[in-house]
Amino acid sequence: MSNGARVGVLELVRKSGETGIFFVRLLAACGPALGRPRLIIAQIYNAGARSLIIIMLSGLFTGMVLGLQFYDVLNRFGATEALGTAVALALLKELGPVLTALLFAGRAGTALTSEIGLMRATDQLTAMDVMAVDPIRHVAAPRFLGGLIAVPLLTAIFTVVGLFGAQLIGVQFLGVDHGIFWSQAQSAVALKDVTEGVVKSVVFGAVVSLIAVNEGYHSEPTAEGIGRATTRTVVASSVMILLLDYVLTAVFL
Amino acid sequence: MRANRSLEIGTGLFVLLGFAALLFLSMQLPANGLKFSFKKPAGYAVTAQFDNIGDLKVGAPVRMAGVRIGQVTRIDFDTNTERAKVWLRIDPRFNQIPADSSAAIDTEGLLGGQYIAISPGAMPTYLSNGSRILETQSALVLENLINKFFATEANKSHGSGDDAKESK
Numbered sequence: 001m002s003n004g005a006r007v008g009v010l011e012l013v014r015k016s017g018e019t020g021i022f023f024v025r026l027l028a029a030c031g032p033a034l035g036r037p038r039l040i041i042a043q044i045y046n047a048g049a050r051s052l053i054i055i056m057l058s059g060l061f062t063g064m065v066l067g068l069q070f071y072d073v074l075n076r077f078g079a080t081e082a083l084g085t086a087v088a089l090a091l092l093k094e095l096g097p098v099l100t101a102l103l104f105a106g107r108a109g110t111a112l113t114s115e116i117g118l119m120r121a122t123d124q125l126t127a128m129d130v131m132a133v134d135p136i137r138h139v140a141a142p143r144f145l146g147g148l149i150a151v152p153l154l155t156a157i158f159t160v161v162g163l164f165g166a167q168l169i170g171v172q173f174l175g176v177d178h179g180i181f182w183s184q185a186q187s188a189v190a191l192k193d194v195t196e197g198v199v200k201s202v203v204f205g206a207v208v209s210l211i212a213v214n215e216g217y218h219s220e221p222t223a224e225g226i227g228r229a230t231t232r233t234v235v236a237s238s239v240m241i242l243l244l245d246y247v248l249t250a251v252f253l
Numbered sequence: 254m255r256a257n258r259s260l261e262i263g264t265g266l267f268v269l270l271g272f273a274a275l276l277f278l279s280m281q282l283p284a285n286g287l288k289f290s291f292k293k294p295a296g297y298a299v300t301a302q303f304d305n306i307g308d309l310k311v312g313a314p315v316r317m318a319g320v321r322i323g324q325v326t327r328i329d330f331d332t333n334t335e336r337a338k339v340w341l342r343i344d345p346r347f348n349q350i351p352a353d354s355s356a357a358i359d360t361e362g363l364l365g366g367q368y369i370a371i372s373p374g375a376m377p378t379y380l381s382n383g384s385r386i387l388e389t390q391s392a393l394v395l396e397n398l399i400n401k402f403f404a405t406e407a408n409k410s411h412g413s414g415d416d417a418k419e420s421k
Contacts, residue, residue, distance in 0.1 A: 045260050048269035081366045092278065153271025160274040180366045183312035186281075194279050213357045 021228035022214045025136055026144055033141035043146025047108040047209075051154060054107055055100060058138035059158035062095055062100035063087065063165025070166075071174050076175040083176050084185035092197045101204035102235065104151055109212035112143050113233040116216025123237050127219070140217055144209045151205025152198060159197065197251045203244060208237045296344045297382035301335040301356045301369070305309045307392025308360055308366045315341050317371045325369065341369065343380070344408060351377045355388035367392060 033040065057225045069084040116139060119125050128135040165183075170176040218231030306328065315323040323343035331338040343350070353374030360367050372387070380386070 041264050042260065045264040045269065048271075049263045052267055052270070056264075081361050152268075153268060153275070156271055156278055160277050177314050177321065179312040179314050180361070181308045182369070186312075187310055191279065197278070198275070201357035228330050 004178050008159045012108050018218060019214050022140075022217065023210055025059065025208065026141055026213070029134065029137040029141040030145060032137050033145060036138075036142070039142035040136070040145050040149070043142045044150050047104070047112070047143070048150030048154060049094030050152070051104060052157070054103060056157050056161050056247060057152045058099060059096075059161035059163040060102055061161030063091065063156075064168075064169045066090060066095070066162070067166035067169030067174070070175070071170060075241060079182055080170075080174070080176055083166070083170045083178045083180040084183075085188035087170070088163060088185035088189050089193060090098060091159045091162045091166075092193050093200075093249075094245070096155050096162065097197055097204055099198035100155040100158045100201065101208055101241045102238055104147070104154060104205070105208045105212070105234055105241070108150070109233050110230045110235055112147070112212040113210070113216040113219065113230045114226055116140070116143070116220075117219035120217065121218055121221040121223070121226060122186050123221075136217075140213045144206075144213050145241060146210070148202070148205045150203040151208065153203075155197065155201035192252075196248075199252075200245065200248050203248060204241050206246060207240050211236050211240065242252065296342045297348070297380075298326070299341045299343055299380050299382075299384055299386060301339050301341065301354055301386040301389050302331060302334060302393050303335055303356075303389050304357065305391040305394065306337045306339060307360075307367055307394055309339070309369070309392065313368050315369045316342065317347070317350070317373070322350075322371070331411060339369070341386075348379060348381075350380045351376045352380055352384065352411060353388070354380065354386060355390065356386045357390035358392035360393070379418055 067083065070082055070083055070090075073087065074080045074082055116125075119135075119139065124136040125139065128138065132138050167178075167181060171178045171181050215229040215233045215236070216226075219225050265313050309325065311325055311328055311330065313325045314321045315325065323341055325339055326342045327340040328337045329340075330336075341356075350371065351374040353376040355374065357370050357372070358367050359370045376386075
């Protein structure tokens with residue numbers, strides 16, 4: 001094994017350990033953090049409410065594209081009536097949770113990392129420590145919980161908007177029957193499929209928030225270091241989302 | 254204080270919207286979830302009884318000459334006649350359907366859902382709210398057709414097993 005590869009593997013192991021330890025400390029701080037709900041509400045607003053526009057726009061266009069593509073494919077088999085089924089299951093089980101988590105990592109995860117990173121660089125976290133205020137409890141935990149709550153809600157909104165986007169294309173423009181679109185979707189979707197989507201979105205929310213907060217907390221206290229930490233947040237979140245998506249899908253099937 | 258208030262309203266809106274979406278997904282979308290409908294459907298109700306409705310579902314369209322004129326609103330089993338009872342809601346525009354029209358369950362495409370096709374009769378009176386379509390034709394169940402086909406094939410080969418040469 002070359003020297004570079006050895007350093008790379010070692011760094012990966014170290015990073016996993018750092019994140020794991022931070023996760024445990026974060027969980028321990030979550031209980032006390034729940035006693036300050038205002039901090040969490042502010043973070044739900046920052047991470048969730050302000051991501052609403054991008055999530056709804058992306059959901060709408062994702063749904064519209066799905067409507068077009070599935071219509072084209074199903075049309076080749078003369079089965080355009082199955083459009084509702086195809087779109088509903090695709091959005092609910094895969095595209096809703098995954099795309100929302102990826103967008104959340106880009107929109108809110110980066111903001112979390114750079115915000116906490118800047119606190120680290122300007123010694124605000126150290127100052128808290130000096131004043132015997134636990135920065136994990138007051139800075140990291142509310143942000144983690146805010147993301148954890150926001151992502152499932154954003155995913156649900158994404159999925160519903162996407163469904164209506166697909167309905168817009170399929171029913172209004174391509175002429176699939178309105179009643180058939182919804183009744184086919186309803187007959188194919190079971191409560192289990194909804195649960196799968198919700199579980200995925202909760203897991204993704206936890207992972208993205210954890211990575212974002214951890215990268216910010218442990219970022220190098222320089223301008224360059226914050227930039228690198230932000231990049232790592234997006235890369236690590238995206239890889240983890242897609243990896244865990246496979247694992248969770250395998251578990252649920 | 255002002256800024257705090259708008260923050261709380263924004264968060265509240267987001268959370269409510271999220272839960273509304275979750276409710277929609279878990280209650281309205283799955284067939285086994287709860288359902289409630291808000292808009293009162295327009296039109297008049299007609300019933301029809303079928304021996305077998307196959308895969309017909311609530312919400313399926315009612316068509317006449319291929320044009321959508323209404324939809325299936327309810328499906329139930331009639332214990333008196335031992336048949337399936339289907340409620341149809343016909344658009345108020347189409348109020349001149351002869352009373353002796355017949356209803357059949359057809360399939361759209363290869364994998365598509367089923368719908369009710371109405372073929373017009375000739376009577377001068379029209380279907381109205383509460384009237385019943387008497388003449389119906391059940392859904393074609395593919396498995397039954399296949400079974401029938403294989404049964405007749407088997408009969409044929411049994412009957413003409415030895416004298417195949419003779420028959421042709």
